[in-house]
Amino acid sequence: MTNDPLLSLRKVSKIFGNGHFGLKDIDLDIAAGEFVSLLGPSGCGKTTTLRVVAGFEAASAGQILLGGAEIGHLPPNRRPVNTVFQDYAVFPHMDVAENVAFGLSVRGTPRAEIRRKVGEALELVGLADKAKRPVSALSGGQRQRVALARAIVCEPQLLLLDEPLSALDASLREQMQIELKNLQARLGTTFVMVTHDQTEALSISDRIAVMQGGEIEQIASPAELYDRPATRFVAGFIGTMNLLPGKVSADGRLEVPGSSLPMPAEAHGFGAGSAVVLGLRPEDLELSTATAGIPIRVENVVFHGRSLRVIGRVSSGEEMILDVPRSAAADLPAAGASAALRLRAGAVPVVLPA
Ligand SMILES: Nc1ncnc2c1ncn2[C@@H]1O[C@H](COP(=O)(O)OP(=O)(O)O)[C@@H](O)[C@H]1O
Ligand SMILES: [Mg+2]
Incomplete structure (x- = not known):
């Protein structure tokens, strides 16, 4: 990487209250505009890594830097980071536009600006014609697009996605993978996505961090991981x-x-x-x-x-x-x-x- 990373984790560890080591000395540098996936079996620490970056979980040790500044002490709403969860977490009693506007309204953004930004975000995710639909009338794929629009409308420096497509059926999922990659390329926003699906990670990531037991085994491009796995675990896990x-x-x-x-x-x-x-x-x-x-x-x-x-x-x-x-x-x-x-x-x- 030639320029300074946008996100840096330096020796980040997470020990839970019960003494369980969720993360061990995680070192990770992610450049602005990169699409990085965290890939690994269930329980390897992928979600914990995202939660520590988002601020939902405090690291037990180590530093989290965004644009070179330490953010580990900031509450989630003070971090220029948004998260998209697996279960979309959209508000069922609101229509599509209200859902997308929510974060901006909470911040007291002027109405005209909210309207413009919501319109742009819905355009980006292909839901411009569904603005007034109740979310309850949407398909799973459309709800996930609402969740994406709601996250990107706040223009985060970093978008975190935790298994964003895992609730979708296989064919829709494949289509959404391509959409997600295209959306990321258009926005130029840095995406960090958790997945346990290697095909998904290989097809849409610039780089993949393969995790096991709370540690990163290897971080590399899909081709590099496939051609030159650094450990036996990675060799057995990819392809x-x-x-x-x-x-x-x-x-x-x-x-x-x-x-x-x-x-x-x-x-x-x-x-x-x-x-x-x-x-x-x-x-x-x-x-x-x-x-x-x-x-x-x-x-x-x-x-x-x-x-x-x-x-x-x-x-x-x-x-x-x-x-x-x-x-x-x-x-x-x-x-x-x-x-x-x-x-x-x-x-x-x-x-x-x-
Ligand atoms: N709040 C918690 N208390 C104790 N252990 C936890 C807690 N949250 C997660 N863990 C444990 O930490 C490990 C990593 O969890 P997680 O990051 O959710 O895994 P992944 O997302 O890779 O499936 C797992 O063994 C999980 O059981
Ligand atoms: Mg998880």
Whole structure:
């Protein structure tokens, strides 16, 4: 990042009253205009991170800086931050425009200005023609747009979104993901979104912070996380990844069960004798016609539309998944047969410490 971050968390920890560590030493820098997702399994601390930034929860230690100024001591309404929650939290007895106007009214914004800003916000979320509708008459997707409009109308420097799309069904959700990304690009506002859905995070984020157990395991672009996961957890969490135990031989080759892969030591950085874990993507593997390769026993061949997924097992018991084009279907071994796997030309395995 070249310019100063908009939001910085410095060694932020949260210990709850019951002694539970919600967050451990979180360091996070987010640039102005970025769309960053916090991704991880349930209970890993995503919501707690947002609540600490919004001020609904006080950090137990560490600093929260916005535009370089400490905001950790400010109450939520004094932070230039808005939050959109999973359950929309719209006011059912108000119409759409009243819902969106609420935050501005509370601040005593002049009426004409409220009218103009509400109109603009509804335009942005595609609800300009629904201003006078009661919220109760709207669909789930429309209510979520009301919640978004209500948050952006206050022009926050930072918009926090906690699983904003998780109450929507799959097809609407996919459509709203694109809308959300486009809205963020048009506004130029910094978005920090919590999700447990990796597809959602991968498709709309500039960067993703993968969390586990109250810590950030890795923060990187979607492609970087996919191609170069930094930890075994990230490798196993993002996409489908075959994980194989391996060992670096004296001549730098990677020994895996039943075979070895040539890879220069400079490329993996581990010394001879190191125990490692290899990460191999299904699309980076192919069946070897020669007997050379990683021997597997084929367990299943599954139709996947554009490709066929072959599921097998190596001698040491790890499952191996590879995707082959449908055009190769005729040559595939049957379930129960032995086969050998090799890396496709140009594919590079991920090598992590065991
Ligand atoms: N008020 C609280 N008191 C005690 N533990 C809490 C409290 N809020 C959250 N936790 C715990 O902190 C961890 C992180 O919670 P949360 O941030 O809500 O997870 P996520 O949003 O990633 O699912 C969980 O183990 C949760 O049970
Ligand atoms: Mg949560």
